């Protein structure tokens with residue numbers, strides 16, 4: 001079973017005055033199939049933590065390991081490959097490519113390793129069925145509702161069977177009912193794939209749906 005192990009991660013940003021200590025000794029451990037919400041006020045460092053967990057930014061101190069492997073020892077090319085294979089990202093504004101169809105968007109992570117294979121296409125088709133969009137695979141993102149676009153983003157995040165799925169406000173732009181159904185889809189797919197899911201959110205409903213809740217307070221994680 002996959003284990004995500006985060007130990008004493010710290011991160012500061014320079015300012016005109018004293019450096020801003022955004023994360024101080026953040027530690028957490030999650031196993032495959034588990035989910036965690038990270039809550040906290042605006043500016044408390046939630047996105048910074050998610051960026052570090054996704055290896056898009058590096059900690060100043062501490063370690064992030066997936067199954068005992070430290071991705072930060074890799075060079076940039078190896079790290080990009082590792083991230084593509086191991087981490088799925090879901091953003092509030094979905095980041096779909098407007099000129100690509102729904103299924104092409106889902107297949108984007110497979111393009112980093114060459115052409116989409118028949119297996120990738122079968123997986124994308126399955127995932128689009130699971131998120132309820134099997135009738136919309138040839139449509140453009142502009143032809144979908146906000147909730148449907150977020151479902152495409154969820155399918156795309158899971159294409160490569162990542163061990164870790166990171167979501168930044170995945171329901172932030174959605175009305176309550178749509179948010180509930182998107183949360184249910186995300187959770188079902190996360191559990192079926194035995195992935196670790198970490199959601200950064202201001203939404204009490206999304207946080208309540210996760211197995212665990214942690215709050216970032218003064219750069220430290222406290223049980224929420």
Ligand SMILES: Nc1ncnc2c1ncn2[C@@H]1O[C@H](COP(=O)(O)OP(=O)(O)OP(=O)(O)O)[C@@H](O)[C@H]1O
Pocket residue numbers: 013014020022040041042043044045046047048049
């Ligand atoms: N690259 C950077 N350089 C300097 N300061 C940064 C950088 N990235 C983030 N910060 C600062 O670090 C703090 C934490 O930002 P972060 O985006 O992680 O907060 P957040 O909790 O995700 O906020 P929100 O809920 O509003 O998205 C903020 O004060 C922000 O201005």
